[in-house]
Amino acid sequence: MKIKATKAFERELKKLKKKHFPIEILKPCVAAIVAQDQATLKRIKDHALQGKWHGYREFHPARYMVITEKIMTAGS
Template sequence: MQIKQTKSFERELKKLVKKHLPITVLKPCLKAIMEQDTLILKRIKDHALKGKWRGYREFHPARYGSYGKNYDSWIVIYQLDHNELVLLLVATGSHEILNQ
């Protein structure tokens, strides 16, 4: 499976690095998505989105580690395309990005 990132995702990720978010947890989370590891997916609260974000999914990467409530509002929005086996990372940040 390929992992692609939108340009906006890359920009937002750079901002999160500057804010010292634990972005190293993204790799095991993405691996769990690709392997459909239900235990980890449940732990990171992976779920489908509704409304204008229908067709996309989100997860809470900081829940993979033990980071407490400090980073709990950090989400990653992605889309899976099973026809091409592509995981497209669309956005990352706080829940406010869902209202944009």
């Protein structure tokens, strides 16, 4: 699986780095999503969203962080 970050995500990540947020906690979370590691996904509270956000997922790597993601297959 290839991971592609959007420009908006890269901008937000840059802002968080400047504010000294612990960005390194995102790497294991993304690795767990790619590997479908159920134990880690449960720990970070990975779940599907509903309503106008249908098709997106969200996880919480820390109490104060919420990451929204959309997993797209090749060709979509």
